[in-house]
Amino acid sequence: MKFKTSKTLTFLAFAGLFISCKKESEKFPDGIEHVIVIGVDGLSPDGIQKSKSPIIHDMIANGSVKWNVRTVLTSSSSQNWASMISGAGPEQHGVINNDWELDDHSLPPIVQEADGRFPTIFSVLHREKPEVEIGTVYHWDGFGRLFQKSAVNYDKRFSTEDSTATDFIKYIKEKKPTLGFVHFDHVDHAGHHGGHGSPEYYQSVAKTDSLVGQILKGIKDAGIEENTLVIIWADHGGIGYGHGGATPQEAEIAGIFYGKDVKKGYKVEQQVYTYDLAATIAFALKLTPPYAWIGRPVKSVFEGFSEPENLYLGEKTVDQPVIYPERKLYQQAGGLYTTETATVKIDTKAEKGVTHYTTDGSDPKTSSPVYKVPFTVNKTTVVKAKSYDEKGNGSPLSTAYFRLVKPGLGNGLNTTFYQGKDLTKVPVFANLKKGSAWVSPEFNINRDQINGIVENDNFSFALQFSGFIQIDTPGKYIFSTQSDDGSKLFIDGKEVVNNDGNHGVQEQTGSVELTAGKHTIRVDYYNNGGGFWLDAFYKGPGLTKQLIPADKLFTK
Missing domain, CATH: 3.40.720.10 (Alkaline Phosphatase, subunit A)
Structure with missing residues (x-):
C-alpha cells in the first residue's frame, strides 16, 4: 500500500510538471504589444x-x-x-x-x-x-x-x-x-x-x-x-x-x-x-x-503558424461568371425589355475556365452549350451560366432574368403609394390616406420615384400592387417574395405568401393550385425606413423559378 501511494504521487508530480511545461511552451506571436x-x-x-x-x-x-x-x-x-x-x-x-x-x-x-x-x-x-x-x-x-x-x-x-x-x-x-x-x-x-x-x-x-x-x-x-x-x-x-x-x-x-x-x-x-x-x-x-x-x-x-491540421475545405469552387446586364442595386441581372430582342453577354471570371449556359430553365452542366459570343433572346427567358476550370471544378450558378413585353397589350400592375409613420407590419390600407397611383410593369420599386413622393424624407411608407396573372398551364405554383421590409402576396384574394415584419432582405414562399387563365394577384408591401426592396417570383409546371414576368401581368 505504501509503495502504491509513492508511485501515485510520483506520477501526479510528473503529470503536473508536464502540464506546466506544456503551458509555458505554448506558442504565441512574438513581440505584439x-x-x-x-x-x-x-x-x-x-x-x-x-x-x-x-x-x-x-x-x-x-x-x-x-x-x-x-x-x-x-x-x-x-x-x-x-x-x-x-x-x-x-x-x-x-x-x-x-x-x-x-x-x-x-x-x-x-x-x-x-x-x-x-x-x-x-x-x-x-x-x-x-x-x-x-x-x-x-x-x-x-x-x-x-x-x-x-x-x-x-x-x-x-x-x-x-x-x-x-x-x-x-x-x-x-x-x-x-x-x-x-x-x-x-x-x-x-x-x-x-x-x-x-x-x-x-x-x-x-x-x-x-x-x-x-x-x-x-x-x-x-x-x-x-x-x-x-x-x-x-x-x-x-x-x-x-x-x-x-x-x-x-x-x-x-x-x-x-x-x-x-x-x-x-x-x-x-x-x-x-x-x-x-x-x-x-x-x-x-x-x-x-x-x-x-x-x-x-x-x-502569423509568421510561424500554419493552417489548422484538421482543416477541411470541401469541394473547390471557382469564380462564377457574370451575365450582363449584371445585377445593380435592386435590379436583378437581365432586365425588362419592350423591344423585340435582348442581347445576352457572359463574362467568364474563372482562370482558364469555360462557361456553359442554358436558356430552358435547367442548371448548366459540362454537356450544356459553351458560351463563346453574345446571343439574343426574343421572349422572356431565364439564362443560367456556370463555369468550370481545367480540373472540372465548378463555380456557383449565375442567373439572369430577361423579361420581354410588347407595349399596348394591357400589361402592368395598378400601384398605389401610402405614406406611413413608424410602420412595423403590412398595414390595413383602408386606414391610410391614398397617395400617388401609377402602373408598374412588375413587382418592384423605383427608388427615384419613391424619393420624389415621400413626405419630409419619411421613408416609412406602403405600396399596394394589384392586377391579374396569366397562367398557361394548370397545376401547383410556388410563389415567393423577397422584401425589405414586409410583404404579403395574394392570389384570388387568398394569402399565399406571408413575408411580414421588419427585416432585411429575406424570402418567404407559399404554394397554390391554379387553373389555366387569369387570376387576380396582389402584393401588399411596406417599408419601416431606410433601405427597401421588393421582388416577386414564381415557379410551376414547366417553369423554372423566375421573377414573375411582365408579359404575364395585366391591369385588367
Missing part, C-alpha cells in the same frame, strides 16, 4: 475590391486577408459588433437585434459579468492585465452600449468619421494603448443612401482608405509601429440599399491583418467567423479566452 482594430460599419469585400483604396490594398499586399469572413445572422449591426468583441454569437451573448438594450432584452447572456454583459475582449484584457491602456472611439453611439465601461480607460463618441479619426489618432499618440478600437459608420450610411455598389458607396470606402492612412501614420508617429498589429474588420456587407438578410453580399466581410508578425501577401484558407476577431486579439496579446467564447484565433495569419 499593441493591437489597433479599425472597424468599418457596412464595409463589404466588393467595396474594398472596386473602390480606390490604395492604402488598404497595400495592407493586403503586405499583410494577410480573408475575403469571406462569415457574419452572424441576422447581418445587422448590433449583433455583429457584439459578436466581434465578445468572441461568441448571439446565442451566447444575447444581443439578437438592433433593439437590444442592457435593461431591455429577451435573451440573457449565457454568462455575465457584474454589469450584466457577456465577457468582451475589453473586460478579458482588463481582468488579466489591469495596468494596460484600453480605449474605444466610435462614430455610432450604439457601439458604446455593447461593452463594459469599467474595462476601458478611454471611451469617446463623435458625430462624424473625421472627428472620430482625429480623436482616435490623438489618443494613440498620447496613450499608446495596448488595445485601441475605432468604429466608423459613414460607409453604412452611404450603403443605405446611395446603395451598395453605387458611386457614393465606393467613394465612402475611398474615404475610409484615407482615414486608415491617417491612423497608420498616427501609429508610426507614436513610435509603436514596430510592435503593433492592425486589423480591419466589419459587421456586415449589403445589397441594394440595405442589409440584414442571408446572402453572401450581406453576410460576408473581409478581415485584414497587417503589421507585427503578420505574413505578407497571405490569403487565409481556414473558415473565419466574425466572432473570431476577439479570439485573435486575445491570442496576439497572450490572453486566456473565457470558456464561454466560441471564437477561434486566426493563427495562420
